[in-house]
Amino acid sequence: MKEQDNEKFKRIDTLIDRFIHNEMTAEEEAQFMAEVKADAELSEYVRTTMQLIKGVQKVAQEDDKNMVQMLKEASPQDAYSASGKKYPAYRTMRFWQSCAAIAVAACLCVFVINQHITNLRINETINNVDLPTSMYERSVEEPKDFTSIAENISEGKFLTSTIVQLEAMYQECITPEHTDTQTQAVVGWYLIKAYIRNGQKEECIPILEQLIKNNERDADAKALLKQLK
Amino acid sequence: MTINSTNETARTLAKRFDEIERKTIPFLRHRYGQQLRDEELEDVFRDSCIVVYKNAKAGKLDKMTSTLSTYQTQICINLCNKMINRKKGLNVVPLTESADDLREERALSMDKVSQLSDAVSENECDDSEAVFLVREVLKKIGEKCKHILMGMYADHFKQEVIAAQLGYTSADAVKATAYRCKKRFKEMFTSSHH
Structure with missing residues (x-):
């Protein structure tokens, strides 16, 4: 009996499906309607099915309408929080915070560009200083050879040991008994180049001041001192 | 606040x-x-x-x-x-x-739904009451049945889509479950109604 009922309702389900999808001929429709009206159980089944279809659509419409209204009223933070996405930090900034962030970024940019330009000028100045690769000192017969020092500085190799070597030579040059200012200038400039190549700009200043003291017309020393300061 | x-x-x-x-x-x-x-x-x-x-x-x-x-x-x-x-x-x-x-290629005709509904209507309850009852039944009928019924009659999803959403292997499985869900809906709706 139950099996028969199942078959009956399955058949009616198919007919309902065809009817509501407008797939029946007028004759089939009339036959279907007559069958439904003649059987109270079928009528009840069809009625409940129609209430299901209309009810489900109405429920979905109401839920969607409420959801859309809620989305319209929701803040971006609510929407991001509901979606599980992280709300972008910059969006929570107030106007003055955004302005401050932009100002800081602009200052940083100006600072970086300025530093870059200064470095370019410093490099240009020291590249302009032409230094001999060997020279005679008045009191010594052997010439001082700067070939390997010049190579190390230009290639940026063994800078620490080159600086130690040049510092020793420079200390020797500036002793009171040593009066050869030309040697002082050559060693001093090599040391300055090595310091700059090694990023030790501060150490160049006393050497440049000494060079200017020895020769007030040393334009390169004056220009570099100005740039470093 | x-x-x-x-x-x-x-x-x-x-x-x-x-x-x-x-x-x-x-x-x-x-x-x-x-x-x-x-x-x-x-x-x-x-x-x-x-x-x-x-x-x-x-x-x-x-x-x-x-x-x-x-x-x-x-x-x-x-x-x-x-x-x-x-x-x-x-x-x-x-x-x-x-x-x-x-969505289903066959369009559901709401005119036909109304026509059939009017033909079997006994004016026992108004629309808003029916919607309230449907909502109550959907809350209790179970996640899977709610999903299938909403998918078929509100979203008008193809049965293949509903099958994929539920992790079923075929659309036939959806059809069989849909029949059981409708039957359960009918029982629950009728008992709520009375």
Whole structure:
């Protein structure tokens, strides 16, 4: 009996499906309607099915309408929080915070560009200083050879040991008994180049001041001192 | 006060998005599982929530021709296609707002539903009461049945789509379950009604 009922309702389900999808001929429709009206159980089944279809659509419409209204009223933070996405930090900034962030970024940019330009000028100045690769000192017969020092500085190799070597030579040059200012200038400039190549700009200043003291017309020393300061 | 109401809104929205996600992710996995990982699908869904939010704000959802669930699924499909194209290094993204490939090709005629409804109506309860009862029954009928009935009659999803959403292997399984769900609905609705 139950099996028969199942078959009956399955058949009616198919007919309902065809009817509501407008797939029946007028004759089939009339036959279907007559069958439904003649059987109270079928009528009840069809009625409940129609209430299901209309009810489900109405429920979905109401839920969607409420959801859309809620989305319209929701803040971006609510929407991001509901979606599980992280709300972008910059969006929570107030106007003055955004302005401050932009100002800081602009200052940083100006600072970086300025530093870059200064470095370019410093490099240009020291590249302009032409230094001999060997020279005679008045009191010594052997010439001082700067070939390997010049190579190390230009290639940026063994800078620490080159600086130690040049510092020793420079200390020797500036002793009171040593009066050869030309040697002082050559060693001093090599040391300055090595310091700059090694990023030790501060150490160049006393050497440049000494060079200017020895020769007030040393334009390169004056220009570099100005740039470093 | 504002903070509480904001949290409440977020919670309610999250609950609704969760409901949609539970059926959308399995469907996307079924369709794009070969090309996209689960985390990517979840990202796609989260992005789709923001798209829905922005479109609602812009008034684009005021006159929808489909349910929100169908609409969001279609957005997810578009986002998945976009992601796959980006992975392949393609710039051309064929975006579509249409939900046609998800929905039944046979259009449900509401005129016919009304005609049949009028023919068997006994004026026992008005529409709003019936809707209230349907809502109550849907709450109790179980997640799977609710999903199938909403999918068939509200979203008008193809049975293949519902099968993918539920992780079924075929549309026939949906058909068989739908029959059982309708039967259960009838029993629950009749007992609530009386």
